[in-house]
Amino acid sequence: MAMDEAREPTRRDFLYLSTGMAGAVGVAAAAWPFIDQMRPDASTLAAASIEVDVSSLTEGMSLTVKWRGRPVFIRNRTAEEVEAARAVAMADLKDPEARNANLADDQAATDLARSAGEGRENWILMIGVCTHLGCVPLGQAGDFGGWFCPCHGSHYDTAGRIRKGPAPENLAIPRYEFISEAVVRVG
Structure with missing residues (x-):
């Protein structure tokens, strides 16, 4: 296969991308309680x-x-x-x-x-x-x-x-x- 030819995405590429996105969403979901607790208290507001x-x-x-x-x-x-x-x-x-x-x-x-x-x-x-x-x-x-x-x-x-x-x-x-x-x- 020549270097300038476009490669078709494979099922493995799709799985890597899906796994990475799921991991990013999981990290964000796990971090949200820590970020949310930094907001000011209602009495402060x-x-x-x-x-x-x-x-x-x-x-x-x-x-x-x-x-x-x-x-x-x-x-x-x-x-x-x-x-x-x-x-x-x-x-x-x-x-x-x-x-x-x-x-x-x-x-x-x-x-x-x-x-x-x-x-x-x-x-x-x-x-x-x-x-x-x-x-x-x-x-x-x-x-x-x-x-x-x-x-x-x-x-x-x-x-x-x-x-x-x-x-x-x-x-x-x-x-x-x-x-x-x-x-x-x-x-």
């Missing part, structure tokens, strides 16, 4: 987002809620706090990135990029975990009137931007949206 009523937070008040096992600071900032945050020069910031999950990654850390946006500049939501070693900062404290982590001396301003101390990044802002005037959904 339920905690994927929370809705918080912020109607009782008057100007200057804060609220801390727990989301995915971490504290989230929600603050209705005063007009003076917003103005103080707007007045900060970008060159004075230790971390120039907004770190806001609601915006593109390359956004500058302006007060507007850190707040709830146009028309809601007074609202700020942040994950309340210091970016240095994971401590929980104290609110309305520190050299800039924002948050202060007493463990190692990190000072955050009223927009949650790191201004002084060993923390390398601004406090992170989770994905959130106002679903009404009084309710915000985090996650």
Whole structure:
């Protein structure tokens, strides 16, 4: 038989192919329980987002809620706090990135990029975990009137931007949206 002639498939070829396919299906069927058990539990999925009523937070008040096992600071900032945050020069910031999950990654850390946006500049939501070693900062404290982590001396301003101390990044802002005037959904 010449090399360039096509060979007819035999019964043996069919058996090899069928056996290989049956083996692949068997391996997939045996592996599925292990793969399926890696999916999140229903209670975890339920905690994927929370809705918080912020109607009782008057100007200057804060609220801390727990989301995915971490504290989230929600603050209705005063007009003076917003103005103080707007007045900060970008060159004075230790971390120039907004770190806001609601915006593109390359956004500058302006007060507007850190707040709830146009028309809601007074609202700020942040994950309340210091970016240095994971401590929980104290609110309305520190050299800039924002948050202060007493463990190692990190000072955050009223927009949650790191201004002084060993923390390398601004406090992170989770994905959130106002679903009404009084309710915000985090996650």
